[in-house]
Amino acid sequence: MPLVEVTYAPHVPETTLHALAEHLPHLVSVAVECPEEPYDGDLQPGDVELRFRPLGPHDRSGLDAVIEIRSKYFDSRAANRQSRVDDLHSAITDHTPLTDFGIYLSLPVAAWAQTE
Numbered sequence: 750m751p752l753v754e755v756t757y758a759p760h761v762p763e764t765t766l767h768a769l770a771e772h773l774p775h776l777v778s779v780a781v782e783c784p785e786e787p788y789d790g791d792l793q794p795g796d797v798e799l800r801f802r803p804l805g806p807h808d809r810s811g812l813d814a815v816i817e818i819r820s821k822y823f824d825s826r827a828a829n830r831q832s833r834v835d836d837l838h839s840a841i842t843d844h845t846p847l848t849d850f851g852i853y854l855s856l857p858v859a860a861w862a863q864t865e
Contacts, residue, residue, distance in 0.1 A: 750786075750861050751777050751820040754800045758813050761847075766801060768845040769814075773799055776844065777818055780837040780854075783826040795863045813849040816841070822856040830854055 753773055757766065774797040775790075782788040804810055820826065826833075834854045841847060 750796060751781055751818050752798045753777055754817045756802050756815045758804055761813050765846045772844040776837060776840045780833050781820040783823050785823045812851050814847055815851050817853045819855045821859045827856050
């Protein structure tokens with residue numbers, strides 16, 4: 750279950766944010782898919798948590814957006830994390846109007862539980 754936070758500059762258009770909200774859950778799920786957490790293409794509530802946050806008055810960033818992804822550590826997921834994030838960057842570029850952005854993928858040792 751990835752947690753995804755998008756921090757964006759004030760000049761990023763609403764249409765771009767909408768495109769990110771529409772495409773990120775699937776694109777991130779593909780990017781972090783692994784044998785321990787396979788992705789069947791059928792996202793359910795709680796599968797991806799997506800949050801948007803505008804830059805605050807004291808934040809500093811040279812990019813239009815930074816996409817931070819936290820997903821549970823598995824050896825199979827960590828072994829190729831750079832290619833995963835590179836492929837995700839390309840996929841976001843292909844599916845949204847966002848062009849000036851970075852992605853930070855973090856794989857902490859974690860656990861998750863939710864109400865069914």
